[in-house]
Amino acid sequence: MSAEIEQVPSPPAGTSNTLYVSNRPPLAPSPLVKLPIGSIRPKGWLLEQLELMRNGFTGRLPELSRFLGEDSGWITFKGPGWEEMPYWLKGYADLGYILKDPGIIAAAKKWLDLAFRSQQEDGFIGPPENRKGNDLWPNMLVLTCLQSLYEATGDERVLPFLGRYFRFEYNLPEQDLLPGSWQKLRGGENLESVYWLYNRTGEAFLLELARRIYERTADWESEIISPARDRNWEASGFYHGVNIAMGFRYPAVYYQQSRNRTLLDATERNYNLVMDLYGQQPGGMFGADENIRPGYGDPRQGAETCSMVEFMYSHEALLKITGETRHADRCEEIAFNSLPAAMTPDLRGLHYLTAPNLISCDSSGEHDFQNGGTLVSFDPWSYRCCQHNAAFGWPYFAEHLWLATSDNGLAAVLYAPSEVSARVGGGADIQVLEDTAYPFGDHIDFTVRTPEAVDFPLYLRIPDWAGHAAISINGKMVQDKLRPGLYARIRRGWTGGDRVRLSFSPEIRAKVWEKMGNSVSIRRGPLWFSLQIGEQWKRYGGTDAWPAYEVLPTTPWNYGLVVDPGRPEASISLADRKPPAGQPFTPEAAPITLKARARRLPGWKAEGRMVGKVPVGPVVSSEPEMEVTLIPMGCARLRIASFPLIVRK
Numbered sequence: 001m002s003a004e005i006e007q008v009p010s011p012p013a014g015t016s017n018t019l020y021v022s023n024r025p026p027l028a029p030s031p032l033v034k035l036p037i038g039s040i041r042p043k044g045w046l047l048e049q050l051e052l053m054r055n056g057f058t059g060r061l062p063e064l065s066r067f068l069g070e071d072s073g074w075i076t077f078k079g080p081g082w083e084e085m086p087y088w089l090k091g092y093a094d095l096g097y098i099l100k101d102p103g104i105i106a107a108a109k110k111w112l113d114l115a116f117r118s119q120q121e122d123g124f125i126g127p128p129e130n131r132k133g134n135d136l137w138p139n140m141l142v143l144t145c146l147q148s149l150y151e152a153t154g155d156e157r158v159l160p161f162l163g164r165y166f167r168f169e170y171n172l173p174e175q176d177l178l179p180g181s182w183q184k185l186r187g188g189e190n191l192e193s194v195y196w197l198y199n200r201t202g203e204a205f206l207l208e209l210a211r212r213i214y215e216r217t218a219d220w221e222s223e224i225i226s227p228a229r230d231r232n233w234e235a236s237g238f239y240h241g242v243n244i245a246m247g248f249r250y251p252a253v254y255y256q257q258s259r260n261r262t263l264l265d266a267t268e269r270n271y272n273l274v275m276d277l278y279g280q281q282p283g284g285m286f287g288a289d290e291n292i293r294p295g296y297g298d299p300r301q302g303a304e305t306c307s308m309v310e311f312m313y314s315h316e317a318l319l320k321i322t323g324e325t326r327h328a329d330r331c332e333e334i335a336f337n338s339l340p341a342a343m344t345p346d347l348r349g350l351h352y353l354t355a356p357n358l359i360s361c362d363s364s365g366e367h368d369f370q371n372g373g374t375l376v377s378f379d380p381w382s383y384r385c386c387q388h389n390a391a392f393g394w395p396y397f398a399e400h401l402w403l404a405t406s407d408n409g410l411a412a413v414l415y416a417p418s419e420v421s422a423r424v425g426g427g428a429d430i431q432v433l434e435d436t437a438y439p440f441g442d443h444i445d446f447t448v449r450t451p452e453a454v455d456f457p458l459y460l461r462i463p464d465w466a467g468h469a470a471i472s473i474n475g476k477m478v479q480d481k482l483r484p485g486l487y488a489r490i491r492r493g494w495t496g497g498d499r500v501r502l503s504f505s506p507e508i509r510a511k512v513w514e515k516m517g518n519s520v521s522i523r524r525g526p527l528w529f530s531l532q533i534g535e536q537w538k539r540y541g542g543t544d545a546w547p548a549y550e551v552l553p554t555t556p557w558n559y560g561l562v563v564d565p566g567r568p569e570a571s572i573s574l575a576d577r578k579p580p581a582g583q584p585f586t587p588e589a590a591p592i593t594l595k596a597r598a599r600r601l602p603g604w605k606a607e608g609r610m611v612g613k614v615p616v617g618p619v620v621s622s623e624p625e626m627e628v629t630l631i632p633m634g635c636a637r638l639r640i641a642s643f644p645l646i647v648r649k
């Protein structure tokens with residue numbers, strides 16, 4: 001039995017998977033294709049997130065949200081019903097399908113049945129009030145809910161229902177299709193759903209509709225950031241953080257139809273443009289405390305929870321379109337380092353803004369954010385959009401751990417403990433068990449289950465940070481010089497019980513952010529690290545069942561790191577490791593901690609309740625050098641993850 005390992009940038013671009021619904025010509029073939037919901041069973045820490053969601057604010061949001069009451073326009077078909085219900089349903093229903101939870105599936109079906117019933121003669125759906133401005137934005141979210149329903153259950157109503165709705169859109173006079181506001185900025189969501197249906201029915205009018213939708217959507221091909229918009233940032237929908245997290249991918253979505261590769265370049269250019277100015281920080285996000293604001297790019301500005309889940313999804317979508325591993329790296333960076341800190345560990349509360357440097361999650365408005373009022377305290381009742389939209393973050397992440405490949409293989413693209421059932425090769429049904437503590441552990445064990453021998457390519461992503469990665473098969477090392485940023489493709493006649501181990505040897509690295517005062521951040525593998533700060537959880541509101549908390553610091557935070565960025569291992573080392581158990585994203589449960597050398601910087605002070613800007617380094621401190629503990633950023637609700645740099649003499 002011989003194994004063949006090759007490194008490739010993507011599964012082949014010229015062919016299509018023949019076992020799962022893929023892009024139908026003339027759309028460009030997808031190198032990676034989503035498996036139907038239910039194919040992937042999360043395990044370990046990821047399953048824990050989903051189970052906490054079930055019992056947390058997502059699973060019980062109808063008890064909390066005034067937008068999910070009996071007077072919702074999505075129930076009465078009278079009065080208002082906007083984005084909140086479908087934002088929530090998009091994640092809530094998928095949570096039910098992934099967990100195979102009959103209660104959630106039944107509760108979601110009630111809302112979905114109402115969506116079916118809402119369809120009018122001409123195909124319009126949803127609360128009639130949304131017709132007034134031809135506001136199609138909330139319906140774009142409903143479309144994704146129906147796609148999930150179809151993938152999970154094969155509900156026969158879905159395809160004709162979507163077909164009638166897209167006929168309605170097709171028949172709209174041009175000026176009434178995405179006339180303005182959010183729907184115009186977010187039309188690419190609608191575009192994806194049109195392709196989804198086209199791939200299943202092949203009706204030609206859908207491609208014409210897709211072309212019109214793209215042309216009527218705001219221009220995300222041009223550079224997002226410009227001097228003219230800088231001068232008028234408050235007025236530009238292009239500067240809204242959530243819009244950016246969604247909109248930057250739309251040219252790449254339309255590339256599938258136009259086949260014009262400059263659209264892929266436009267998406268990448270705008271990603272880099274935004275990150276270059278506002279993303280000079282660990283955690284994969286960019287600072288947009290509502291909007292990106294010129295002059296407010298430092299790591300205390302914070303990213304809205306909605307922008308995290310939308311940015312993660314955009315990276316998941318780009319991964320399927322391009323096959324390139326960098327999109328998976330970007331998605332994991334947000335999932336492991338930013339998203340967990342946006343919630344309470346029990347997932348029963350959330351906040352609006354999360355920043356790499358955040359020293360007080362209080363309920364005051366004494367922060368220099370664009371919006372006033374409470375934005376960083378944890379509350380199950382507030383934060384209208386995020387409270388609903390956060391629901392799809394972990395479920396969509398779980399649905400994209402494994403993807404089918406264009407050559408009828410299987411790719412492990414995002415890593416987390418899981419089990420996948422999939423059809424491969426000539427049509428054989430197999431399972432692969434993925435056993436790992438990743439991102440907290442350094443190796444991943446895959447076990448193939450198949451009743452008979454089967455040939456298919458297995459793709460394993462080698463992350464961009466992986467300087468040393470090795471693969472052994474059935475205990476025998478077969479490749480120990482894997483290059484980061486590519487896939488390892490293993491072609492082989494697989495038999496039941498075959499085991500593949502992918503192992504990493506992550507180094508501790510120091511990233512210097514030259515544009516942010518030479519501040520320094522520490523990473524090891526997929527995790528970034530922040531100072532361990534004592535947390536006082538103080539209830540300030542809510543109810544006994546659903547309390548709202550401030551999280552206040554009980555230990556000093558104003559440390560600079562004493563580190564040689566070229567040789568961080570000289571002053572930073574692994575302190576403690578333990579297998580993740582329960583909810584790992586807390587300071588106490590952190591499965592991996594580091595020891596570092598630091599000095600206090602008495603001149604670095606809070607501004608109101610907000611951390612001051614990171615002093616420009618290298619800085620000097622006459623305070624004594626001491627040891628501090630660093631924990632994964634995702635485990636910390638109070639954080640310093642971009643440190644002033646103190647050069648070790």
Ligand SMILES: [Zn+2]
Pocket residue numbers: 304305306307383384385386387389
């Ligand atoms: Zn939000």
